[in-house]
Amino acid sequence: MAEKILQIRNLTTGFMSEKGLAKATDRVSIELEKGQTLCIVGESGSGKSVTAMSVMRLIDYAGGIIADGEVLFNGQDLVKKKQSEMLKIRGNLITMIFQDPMSALNPVFTVGDQISEALRIHKGLKKQEAWMQSIDMLRRVGIPAPEIRVKQYPYELSGGMCQRVVIAMALACNPELLIADEPTTALDVTVQAQILDLLLQLKNEFRMSMLLITHDMGVAAEVADRIAVMYAGTVVEEGTVREIFEQPRHPYTIGLLKSIPGLEGERGGELYTIKGSIPPLSQLPKGCRFHPRCPYAMDICRHKEPEMHESPTGHKAACFLDEADGSDPRPGAAKSQETKSAAKVTIRSMSEVAQS
Ligand SMILES: Nc1ncnc2c1ncn2[C@@H]1O[C@H](COP(=O)(O)OP(=O)(O)OP(=O)(O)O)[C@@H](O)[C@H]1O
Numbered sequence: 001m002a003e004k005i006l007q008i009r010n011l012t013t014g015f016m017s018e019k020g021l022a023k024a025t026d027r028v029s030i031e032l033e034k035g036q037t038l039c040i041v042g043e044s045g046s047g048k049s050v051t052a053m054s055v056m057r058l059i060d061y062a063g064g065i066i067a068d069g070e071v072l073f074n075g076q077d078l079v080k081k082k083q084s085e086m087l088k089i090r091g092n093l094i095t096m097i098f099q100d101p102m103s104a105l106n107p108v109f110t111v112g113d114q115i116s117e118a119l120r121i122h123k124g125l126k127k128q129e130a131w132m133q134s135i136d137m138l139r140r141v142g143i144p145a146p147e148i149r150v151k152q153y154p155y156e157l158s159g160g161m162c163q164r165v166v167i168a169m170a171l172a173c174n175p176e177l178l179i180a181d182e183p184t185t186a187l188d189v190t191v192q193a194q195i196l197d198l199l200l201q202l203k204n205e206f207r208m209s210m211l212l213i214t215h216d217m218g219v220a221a222e223v224a225d226r227i228a229v230m231y232a233g234t235v236v237e238e239g240t241v242r243e244i245f246e247q248p249r250h251p252y253t254i255g256l257l258k259s260i261p262g263l264e265g266e267r268g269g270e271l272y273t274i275k276g277s278i279p280p281l282s283q284l285p286k287g288c289r290f291h292p293r294c295p296y297a298m299d300i301c302r303h304k305e306p307e308m309h310e311s312p313t314g315h316k317a318a319c320f321l322d323e324a325d326g327s328d329p330r331p332g333a334a335k336s337q338e339t340k341s342a343a344k345v346t347i348r349s350m351s352e353v354a355q356s
Pocket residue numbers: 015023024042043044045046047048049050051062063215280281
C-alpha cells in the first residue's frame with residue numbers, strides 16, 4: 001500500500017462565540033499519499049483554509065480550536081503537539097504558501113535576508129552559506145539575475161516575482177509537505193499558469209507532497225492527482241482527478257463542474273450557477289447539508305445525513321443517490337472528459353488571452 005504522508009481524520013475545528021463553539025469544519029477526513037498532489041476544492045466559506053491552518057496548527061493563533069480529530073503527519077498526530085514542537089515542523093518539514101505574497105513577505109528586509117533566515121533557523125547554516133543558498137533558490141524558482149534580486153526589497157518586485165520568492169522561502173528547507181492556499185488567485189492571469197507550472201515542476205524536483213487549495217476546478221484539473229470536494233465544512237466527495245471529472249457522484253461536485261466557464265458559457269448558453277448559497281455551520285439544515293440546493297433531493301435527504309460510501313477504487317461520496325433504487329437522475333459520464341479539458345483550457349486560455 002502507498003505510504004500516506006498526511007491523514008486527517010474527523011477533524012472538527014471551530015471558533016468560540018457567545019453561543020459556544022461555532023464550527024468551521026465538521027469531521028473532515030482527507031488522506032494524501034507521499035509524492036502526490038491533493039486539491040481541496042469548494043466554494044468560499046467551505047472550510048478549506050481552516051483545514052489547512054489546522055494542519056499547520058496556525059489556527060491556534062487565529063483564535064481557533066481543534067475540537068476533535070487527528071492530523072497524522074508521517075504517523076505523528078500534530079493535534080497533540082505543543083507549539084514548541086510545531087516550531088520544528090512548521091517552516092521546515094511542512095511549509096505553507098498563502099494567496100497574497102505581499103503579506104507573507106516582510107517589507108523591511110531584503111528577500112535574501114528572508115530566505116536566509118529560514119535556512120539559518122531550520123538548517124543551522126552560517127550567514128554566508130545561507131546567503132549563497134538563497135541565491136540558488138531564487139535561480140531555481142526562475143528569478144532572473146538572482147545575485148541582484150537577492151539584495152532587493154519586496155516592493156521592488158512584481159506580484160509574480162514576490163510569489164516566486166515566497167515559493168523559494170517555502171522550499172528552501174526542502175519540506176516533505178507543501179500546503180498552498182490559493183497560491184495563484186491574487187496574481188495577474190498572465191502569471192497564474194506560470195506559477196502553477198513552477199509549483200508542479202518543483203514538487204517533482206524536491207520530491208514533495210502537495211496539498212493545494214483552490215476554488216478553481218481548472219487549477220485542480222491541471223495539477224491534482226486526487227481531489228477532495230468540501231461543502232459547508234465537510235468533505236462530500238473525494239477521488240482521483242479522473243473519477244471526479246469523469247464520474248462525479250455528489251450533486252455538489254456535478255454543480256461545480258457544470259459551473260466551469262467554457263462549457264455552457266462559451267457556447268452562448270448561460271453560465272450555470274448552483275442556486276442558493278452555502279449555509280454557516282451554525283445554521284446547517286437537518287439531513288443532508290446540501291439538500292436545499294440539490295436538484296435531486298429526495299425525502300430521506302431532508303431527515304437523514306448521508307454517510308460517506310467508498311467504491312472499490314477508493315472513490316468516496318456522501319449521497320443517498322448511491323443507495324437509491326431505480327433510475328439515477330445524475331448526468332452520465334459522457335461529457336466528463338470534455339469537462340476536464342475545458343477546465344484545463346480555461347486557465348491556459350485566460351493566460352494566453354492576457355498575454356496577447
Ligand atoms: N478567524 C475566524 N474567526 C471566526 N470564524 C472564522 C475565522 N476564520 C474562518 N472562519 C469561518 O470558518 C468558515 C470556513 O472558512 P474558511 O476560511 O476555511 O473558508 P474557505 O473555504 O477557505 O473560503 P475561501 O474560498 O473564501 O478562502 C467560514 O464560515 C468562516 O466564516
